[in-house]
Amino acid sequence: MNTPSVRNPENRASIKRLTREHFALYRGYLDGVSIEQLHATYGDAATDVRGTRRLIGLLRDTLSSAARRTRDVEATHLLRLRPGSIPDAERVAASALPTLAAYREAVDPNGFHSEAELLELYRAEYSQENAPLDRRASRNARLRRRQADALARMENSLVQAPQPDHPVSSWLEPAIADRLQRAHIYTLADLLGFIERRGHRWHAGVERVGPKAARRIVDWLSLHADSLGHTLSKRAVTPRRRLASNDPALVRPRQQGIVPLEALDVPALLDGSAGTNRMVRPAVDCGFDTDLQAINAWLTSRQHSLHTVRAYRRESERLLLWAIHAKGKALSSLSSGDCAEYIETFLIDPQPAARWIGSAKIERTHPDWRPFIGALSDRSRETARAILHAMGEWLVGQDYLASNPFARCASVATGPRIDVAGRSLSCGQWRNVVQSNTRVHYSERELRDFLALSLAYSTGLRRAELARATTSHLVKAVSENSRNPDNLCWQLMVSGPDRRIPIPQSVVELLIASLRARGLPGNPVACAPHTPLLANFRTGHSLTPDGIGQVFRRVLAGVIPKLARDPSTHWIRHTHSHHALRQGADCREIQARLGHAHLSTTRLYVKAVFVRGTT
Known part of the structure; x- marks a missing residue:
């Protein structure tokens, strides 16, 4: 099994949460599987076989105590019996049968019968119908069935499934849980959210958790997806390079809020169809009626490098989101004063930070995406002003806006746009x-x-x-x-x-x-x-x-x-x-x-x- 081990993380006299892995381990023990094999299959990779031996003893005490509390006397006794206390009936019966060679020596020492005739005599004499009833073997078989039934009863009544609010320390290996907690991951819900935010290489954000341990954790979370009420998304468990740009896993549903342009659902009252700066009765229909449609048309008209197009999208996206969520206005209702406030005040320090600022490593497809990664420098604010001024001019030229609200915004004082002289080698x-x-x-x-x-x-x-x-x-x-x-x-x-x-x-x-x-x-x-x-x-x-x-x-x-x-x-x-x-x-x-x-x-x-x- 490649899931995290079932070793008790707290090393107490009983186990707080019994899992199906615990019962699988103890069932193997009662069936006579060696401790070494049990450790290899279920044990903690960070310990030796003694850890698994101690866990088996702890399970024996925990199950017996639980059986006593429920007054299941039979289970209390049977689950404490060690392997070998109840010999396997088939092994006992098989051990009473002579080998074919011994039978030949006893019945036909002179080799009178052929091999086929001797085999026929052997089968006739030692067939199941003619074998004497071994009452001890029969009793042992019944005891083993009762022991298996007792363990199944205890499993049905005691086993617990992981829940989102359970601490990671209750389910994962102590060393791994320790490292997760140092990364502020305390519950299974925290762990699921962390993986969804970070994606396939989430473990890079947790000290001393490597790809193999991360794979085991993800496999275990997937195994218990029903009880946790969350199935990890394809985006979270698949390397980004294996997902095409148009893969459905990367597509965000349309919604309102601080989301990228491609997923933005603008409220009807703020979509710009009735903006106060809209051109009244344009001579020619511009072909778009809302601010989002206008921005997309402008971006489509920009035939520049990918880097430049991303910059245009970034600035128009930020302005539209600010207009809707900070000013409560349509973009086509912004005044010159609003635009000056955006460049001279908001971009210097986008607040509240939790709403506007995120990590540069979070993709646009993720719910934790934010339009900023921090305050903008003077040079970046001037770039934003220049791009938005150009957008305003284009929208005026398309008879969408009556005037360019950025026309009166003063340039932001900056140094040379590209310091080539100071940033090149002789x-x-x-x-x-x-x-x-x-x-x-x-x-x-x-x-x-x-x-x-x-x-x-x-x-x-x-x-x-x-x-x-x-x-x-x-x-x-x-x-x-x-x-x-x-x-x-x-x-x-x-x-x-x-x-x-x-x-x-x-x-x-x-x-x-x-x-x-x-x-x-x-x-x-x-x-x-x-x-x-x-x-x-x-x-x-x-x-x-x-x-x-x-x-x-x-x-x-x-x-x-x-x-x-x-x-x-x-x-x-x-x-x-x-x-x-x-x-x-x-x-x-x-x-x-x-x-x-x-x-x-x-x-x-x-x-x-x-x-x-x-x-």
């Missing part, structure tokens, strides 16, 4: 980074890390784009700098926005070496579809964006001391752009390669090049 620093990570012989991890560094520098990709890159995204095409159709080079296809980025031959060679070190074909085309370019060297799965960030931080901070406190993952992206522009690359070419929505963003890199000069 050519000399980059050479030091490359030299420090170059090896004659690489370990698999060192090779993977150097490939990540080189791929990021040569392409300027964001870490999320690097994490999504697979062999299926690699194609061979004519080099941009060559007119010879035979001069092919590898290119990486990137989405959001769609673009192709050439991969230098030196980086391709690192990729081939990395694939071979992982036991894969050296030719990317020969690899299985969607083989990640940057993989976890233990699991083989694609590195997450956070995992790639950790690689960059570790590599950079280990070479350049000043980066130890702030080794941002954007240093490599900025360095790529800075060096490319210094070498004469066109600004629009860099814009296309980086996937910038606006050329003005790329021009910040140009300014940085002139400010820093040649190093």
